[in-house]
Amino acid sequence: MATIYDVSVMAGVSLATVSRVVNNNARVSDKTRRKVLAAMEALDYRPNAIARSLASNRSDSVGVLVSQLEGPFYGPMMAEIENVLRGAGKHVIIAAGHGDEEQEKEGVQFLLNRGCDALILDVEAVPDAYLVELCQGQTPIVLINRYVTGIDDRCIYLDNERGGYLSTRHILSLGHQKTAYLSGPLYKLDVQQRIKGHQRALEEAGLPFDPELFFEGDFHEGSGRAGMEYFLRLGRAFSALICANDSMASGAIAAALEAGLRVPEDLSVMGYDNVPFPAYISPKLSTISNPIDKMGKMAALWVLQHVYEKTGTSVTGKFMPELIVRDSAQARD
Structure with a gap:
């Protein structure tokens, strides 16, 4: 099995340079990056995810806590979150809170224990004070489908x-x-x-x-x-x-x-x-x-901007509802 040392020898670069390429560090020239990637492919080298996270102090994973997994409402939200984050090379870990305070807190702790770089929380039962305190911790938090005074810059919500x-x-x-x-x-x-x-x-x-x-x-x-x-x-x-x-x-x-x-x-x-x-x-x-799908996308973009320093995307917190007129309501005779 090929090691990072084998890659460095074939590419003719230092171990630190290979590590920077593995962790997608910008401080590597395109020419050197191509040499390292070619060596990795030739040797069929697969970076160890745990070792990589230790080197970068990141897990490249984002925790998502939703109220429930079934039904037509939360599926589009989770799909947009996963789509945006996967496009940026990140992975999603999902837990469900089921609208219960204890289960929501257990879900948050589960995701924190997995070393997630950030959490996207759709929570209903935990009090505002708990969320304010949570936002004071080391793991960045963004709320979806909820507004909390004092941490409004972390809230993606509908009026x-x-x-x-x-x-x-x-x-x-x-x-x-x-x-x-x-x-x-x-x-x-x-x-x-x-x-x-x-x-x-x-x-x-x-x-x-x-x-x-x-x-x-x-x-x-x-x-x-x-x-x-x-x-x-x-x-x-x-x-x-x-x-x-x-x-x-x-x-x-x-x-x-x-x-x-x-x-x-x-x-x-x-x-x-x-x-x-x-x-x-x-x-x-x-x-x-x-538009829960758009709110999910916006929460994922918030994470990319505030955690992974991806620039160029503006983040909107407040969404406005719109009336959709179809056939089920008509004028009273």
Whole structure:
């Protein structure tokens, strides 16, 4: 098995020069770099990753902690993170926190113990104070899908209050005055912000927030169905349903159709997130964009810029939602 010494002899350079080429150090001329790479290829030399990380004080790996691994929401985010980092010669280690404080903290510690050069965190349950303290450590941290005061320069997030406002304002602009609201888990900050935007739109229109026409779901299709069934049992009149994500909207539409309601003729429905499938169901779902894939890309670019000193890319922290008008909501007769 070839060693770094064999490469240095064949290339006619020092061991330090070979090490600089292996670690992609800029202080090597193109001519020398080509000689070393040619020798490595001829000898079939494979640098030891552990030895390389010890030499460079870097592992060339980035830890990513996400809330969950299943569903249509987080896949595009992880794909963009991996695509950007792999393109820069870095690797991704992924852990899941499942929206639980202890599991999120365990996931963070797991990634730190693996010697990751930086962490990209999508966390929901850990408190802000924990994240502020974490950012004071040696490992650079960037947050995705969350804003924390005091470390705002490390936050990649969506203006969810505006998203909730846009969703409800669109429904009200169609003439609907009796609306039901299907929420996500209330402990989540983005859920609270969407509700705040919903209430602001109602207040501007001079309409009250009706706590009876409110159901807390869990962001999955089953809770969308359960929420719709609850509203129907309640027996209260409403002409529009505003949902905190597309999956719950899909479940709610299924339950409404099974109950004999027509969408949007009898019931207008709004979603949130603009994941891929709502554009293909019938009726096509009106929703709010949540560009989680672009936020994932931006978090990866933040790491390249702040950790690996890759310049030339500007990093945007705050993303603005957009209204996506399709077929599931129509004007009230």
